[in-house]
Amino acid sequence: MTALSQDTGLAEAEIRGAFDELAALALLKPSDECGGKLRPVSPEVGLATLLASAEADVAARQARVETIRAEIAAIAAEHHSTQLFDSATRLQGLDAVRARLEELQRTTEFECLSLNPGGAHRPDARSAATPLNEQALDRGVTIRAVCRESFRNDPDTLAYAHWLTEHGSQMRTLPTVPIQMIIIDRRTALLPLDPADPRAGALEVQSPGIISALCALFEQCWSAGTVFGEQPETDRNGCTPIERTLLAMVASGDTDESAARKLGVSLRTVRRMMSNLMERLEAASRFQAGVNATRRGWL
Incomplete structure (x- = not known):
């Protein structure tokens, strides 16, 4: 040295x-x-060994990157399976819907809006909803619901509606309601996966554009509805909302059976209403009733 x-x-x-x-x-x-x-x-030998070591290190890093990439792809695939589009989640089955509703209703801050096209309110649904609604009302949450007029035909559902309105909820009725829907705080909405089978599940939506459109639909139904506890107003032709709706159905080609299903009333009720309307319109047939109603400005 x-x-x-x-x-x-x-x-x-x-x-x-x-x-x-x-x-x-x-x-x-x-x-x-x-x-x-x-x-x-020799530099060729020594540096080649060093290069091999560096290449092995790079290969190990690349393998780790590929592992992470595969993990991300797996997570994304799982996420995509439950996400139908931006800010929408599929809730499969009635239990999943009720569990999510419980979560949402317990954290509702100021408003719950709903459209209810069905008739009688199922006892199990009432028992599940009653304590949650009571807690929300105690917190000062506004609850507004639009229901189909025919729900009045079920005594238990009618009693539940009275309970809701007596505790501060607001309710209005229409002859028909377009779709089942619940909107929480104008931020989250639940819509049925299959409108023909409410027990199939729901789609939870949080997209601001969709929520805005659903709120507009609700407000349109609300403004056209009759306040629960009041008699529906007749128009200048003496028609109630359900009579006008029945005439519109007849004019569009609905049978008595189809109209009864949509209105949630019996076939006998529809035929009695239709007979009364035909007499007032001086019509000898359902078709003529539709024509006369259009000519006289009833539709």
């Missing part, structure tokens, strides 16, 4: 540092012939 220092003019510490760097680069190795001494290694 002293001789090298004299030959190179470098301090011994600098020489030791250079040896350490050369060893790290695999350009110096222990001599097999001279114990305790080092031998130089």
